[in-house]
Amino acid sequence: MMSRRALLGVAGGLVAACRKGQVDAADGPRSSAASAATPAAPTTTAAATPTTPAGGATTMLTRTHPRTHEALPAIGMGTWQTFDVGRGAGERAPLREVLAQFAAAGGRVIDSSPMYGRAEEVAGDLVAETGAPAKPFWATKVWTRGRAEGEAQIERSMRLLRTDRLDLLQVHNLLDFDTHITTLRRLRDAGRVRYLGITHYTHSGLDELERVLRREPLDFVQLPYSAATRAAEQRLLPTAAELGVAVLVMRPFDGGSLFARVKGQPLPGWAADLECTSFGQLFLKFILGHPAVHCPLPATSSPKHMADNVRAGFGRLPDATEREKIAALVAE
Numbered sequence: 001m002m003s004r005r006a007l008l009g010v011a012g013g014l015v016a017a018c019r020k021g022q023v024d025a026a027d028g029p030r031s032s033a034a035s036a037a038t039p040a041a042p043t044t045t046a047a048a049t050p051t052t053p054a055g056g057a058t059t060m061l062t063r064t065h066p067r068t069h070e071a072l073p074a075i076g077m078g079t080w081q082t083f084d085v086g087r088g089a090g091e092r093a094p095l096r097e098v099l100a101q102f103a104a105a106g107g108r109v110i111d112s113s114p115m116y117g118r119a120e121e122v123a124g125d126l127v128a129e130t131g132a133p134a135k136p137f138w139a140t141k142v143w144t145r146g147r148a149e150g151e152a153q154i155e156r157s158m159r160l161l162r163t164d165r166l167d168l169l170q171v172h173n174l175l176d177f178d179t180h181i182t183t184l185r186r187l188r189d190a191g192r193v194r195y196l197g198i199t200h201y202t203h204s205g206l207d208e209l210e211r212v213l214r215r216e217p218l219d220f221v222q223l224p225y226s227a228a229t230r231a232a233e234q235r236l237l238p239t240a241a242e243l244g245v246a247v248l249v250m251r252p253f254d255g256g257s258l259f260a261r262v263k264g265q266p267l268p269g270w271a272a273d274l275e276c277t278s279f280g281q282l283f284l285k286f287i288l289g290h291p292a293v294h295c296p297l298p299a300t301s302s303p304k305h306m307a308d309n310v311r312a313g314f315g316r317l318p319d320a321t322e323r324e325k326i327a328a329l330v331a332e
Contacts, residue, residue, distance in 0.1 A: 060106035060313040063294040065219070066244035072137060074288055075313035076109030077102050077306075078250065078299030084117035085301075096126055097303035103132035105310035111222070111248065111297045112161070113141040113172055114153050124161040138163055139220075139248070141172035141199060142180050150180045154187070168220055170197035174208060181216060195219035201250060203231040210239050222248040225293070227286040227323075228261070228330045229254050237292040249287050252296040254330075258283050261330040268329070274322065275315030279329070280305070284312035286326040289319070 062071040077098075085091040110127070112120045120140060127136055140157045142150045158164060169184055171177045177198065187193040197220030200209050209221055213236075221240055225232045229251075240247050253259065262279050276282045280298075287296045298309045318326060 060310070061288070061317070063246075063288075065246050065294070066241070067219070072246075072295055073106050073108050073313060074295060075105070075107055075284065075310050076111060076137075076139075076248065076295040076297045077107060078297040079110065079112040079119040079123050080116050080250075080299050081119075082299045082301040083112070083119035083122045085122055086118070092122065092126060094301055094303060095122065096130055098300060098306045099126055099130060099132045101303050101306040102310060103134070105313065107310060107313075108133045108135060109137045109139060109248075109295050109297070111139040111250075112157075113143055114157060115141070115143045115172060120157055120160040124163075128162045137167045139168035139170065139197075140166060141170045142183075143172035143175055145176045145179070147179050147183060150176070150183050154183070158192075164192065166193045168195040168197055169193045170199050170220065170222060173200050174198055174205065174212065177212060197221060197248075199223070199248075199250070203229065206232060206236045210236050213239055213243055213245055218245060220246045220248060222250055222297075224251045224254075225249045225287060225290075225296075226252055226254040226258060227283050227327045228258060228332075230327070233290070237290060241292040246294040247292055249293055249296040252287050252298050253280070253283055258330050261332075265329070268325075270322075270325065273316075274318055275311075277311065278308050280308050281312040282326050282329070284309065285318055286323050288312065289317045289323045 061074040063074055064071050082098075083095060085095070110123055110133075112123055114120065127133070138161050140161065142154055142157075144150055144153050154166075154169065158166065166187075169187065171180050171184070181196070184193060184196045188196060196218050198209060198212055198218060199222035200206070201224060203224065206223065209223060212218070213221060221236070223232050223236060225237075226249075237247065239245075259279060267277070267279060267282075271277070271282055274282065274285055276285060284296055284298065287293050298305075300306050300309065
């Protein structure tokens, strides 16, 4: 486990990277126009939602939790950096439209963290003001050391998100997990938290995520995964499927680098077979095509990019062969 000083140092590096456009939440430039043994797939269905922008399909796909069988829309939304803005109307106006696009397509899962600056406050304010989505699935995290500090941080997150019950509470980057899991269990037993989870943003943290999942009954794990960074396929995704743990995916565009790899390339003709009209949709469908994954969490402050992202939640998902074709587009 990392020391507090080390983790804060990493966080500072991430913020700096994000400001340089290297972190997934900072929109990268976009171009428009499977493991050997795969686990059993979670049920994929269509949610009852209004007509959406997607061509052909009118409802977003959902993935069901392996144990509770609760259905969640297949495309979620991250808030790292993108929702870290002030209170000015001009700063928040694009995010209102982002939420409108997300909700209109049937999106509900919104992921945040105290680590993300003002993101919890902004997301909570805008959802309360606009009513979009009408029934958000609030996922946030605890990211501090100590029982009292953790409890205080969780209470603050609930106030900022304007909710008295979190759908998912995660221990961010496993920081002081053994302390916080006791608090998380207590809040779940009191009905203030529905699901418990863990996250880590590095591939070097995947082994530790697996060890924790095997010794502690948890509901969700959040991890980095993309068409170009597939380390999670080796052990963690099969482990999650084996244990009935739902998987959320951060950095689905690998910090925006996937778009750089296909810059100048035309969208392949076979993308139409998957009802995709952009590389971004192909990259998200690559993730959803893995049977252990439940919901990628692309983050954007661009309404145009959100409209593009949510289209990946409609239509047919790629099979194993098609997933490899997508991965080949960004292979080095």
